[in-house]
Amino acid sequence: MSKYGIPTDLEEEVVRLLYKRVGDLNWTYLTDNDRSSLYKAWTSDPAVGGRLLPFIGSEENIRLWLKNGPMKEYIRATYGVGKWAPLVVKPSTPVSELVVMALGPGWKVDLESLDIKPLRVIIRHEDDEEMEQRFAWAPMRDFKHLAWAAIAAQAGGDALPWVICTVDSFVRRITPEQKATNERITKRLGLISAHVTDG
Numbered sequence: 385m386s387k388y389g390i391p392t393d394l395e396e397e398v399v400r401l402l403y404k405r406v407g408d409l410n411w412t413y414l415t416d417n418d419r420s421s422l423y424k425a426w427t428s429d430p431a432v433g434g435r436l437l438p439f440i441g442s443e444e445n446i447r448l449w450l451k452n453g454p455m456k457e458y459i460r461a462t463y464g465v466g467k468w469a470p471l472v473v474k475p476s477t478p479v480s481e482l483v484v485m486a487l488g489p490g491w492k493v494d495l496e497s498l499d500i501k502p503l504r505v506i507i508r509h510e511d512d513e514e515m516e517q518r519f520a521w522a523p524m525r526d527f528k529h530l531a532w533a534a535i536a537a538q539a540g541g542d543a544l545p546w547v548i549c550t551v552d553s554f555v556r557r558i559t560p561e562q563k564a565t566n567e568r569i570t571k572r573l574g575l576i577s578a579h580v581t582d583g
Contacts, residue, residue, distance in 0.1 A: 388449065390439045398432055399454045400471040403461070407474035412459055412523050413556035419455075423447050459523070460500055477582045483507055483519055486549045486578035493519070502526065502533050506544070517576070518542070521549040524558050527566060534575050549578040557581065 411419075424447070427433040433446045440446050454461075454468055461469045462476040477485075480493045490510045497506040504520035518537075520530045527550050534546035548570050552558040558566075563579055570577035 388440045390436065394435060396471060398435060399468050401431060402426065402454055403458065403471050404473045406458060410553060410555050413553050423450055426450055460503060463503060465498065465500060465503065479505055479521070482521055482549065482580055482582065485580045487547065502530050516544055517547055518544045519547045519549060521551055524550045524552055524562060531569060531573060531575065535573055545576060547576040547578050549580055551580050551582050554581060
C-alpha cells in the first residue's frame with residue numbers, strides 16, 4: 385500500500401494502464417508540454433484519476449502522485465529496474481545490448497553492479513577483464529545528469545572511466561550538433577561519449 389493508502393492491486397492496475405498508454409506514445413521522448421497535457425488528462429480520466437481520487441483526495445495530489453511516482457520511475461522500469469518494472473508493456477533494449485550498440489562487441493556487463501540515478505553498470509572487455517569502465521545511459525534530455533553523476537563520482541574517488549551514453553529514438557533523433565556538443569563536453573571532462581538510437 386502507498387502512503388496515500390491506495391490498495392496495491394488498484395495501484396498496479398492504474399500503473400499498468402499508464403505504462404501501456406505511454407508505451408504507445410513513446411513517453412521518453414515527449415516534450416514537457418506534452419507530458420503536462422497528459423497528466424491533466426489522466427487526472428480527470430475516470431480510469432485513472434477517478435479511481436485514485438478517493439485515496440489521494442485532490443486532483444492536484446493525483447497529478448503529483450502520477451508525476452513523482454509511476455512516471456518518474458517509468459524509464460528505469462522499462463530497463464527492468466524498480467517495483468513497477470513488471471508492469472511495463474514495452475520494455476527497452478537490455479543494457480547488455482545497449483553496450484554492444486554503443487561500444488561494439490566483446491563487452492561484458494556486470495548486472496550485479498546496476499545502480500540508479502542515473503542508470504549505470506560496470507562493464508569489462510573480454511580481451512582485458514581487469515579494465516573496467518562505468519557505463520551510464522539515459523535519454524538525451526538527461527545528458528547533464530549523466531555528466532554530473534560521473535564528475536561527482538570521480539570527485540568522490542571513483543577511479544573508473546565513465547562512458548556516458550545518450551539514447552535517442554528513430555522518432556526523436558539527436559542532431560549532429562547535439563552529438564558533437566556531447567562529445568566536446570565529455571572530452572573536456574575526461575569522460576567517454578557514446579550514442580545509441582533505440583526504438
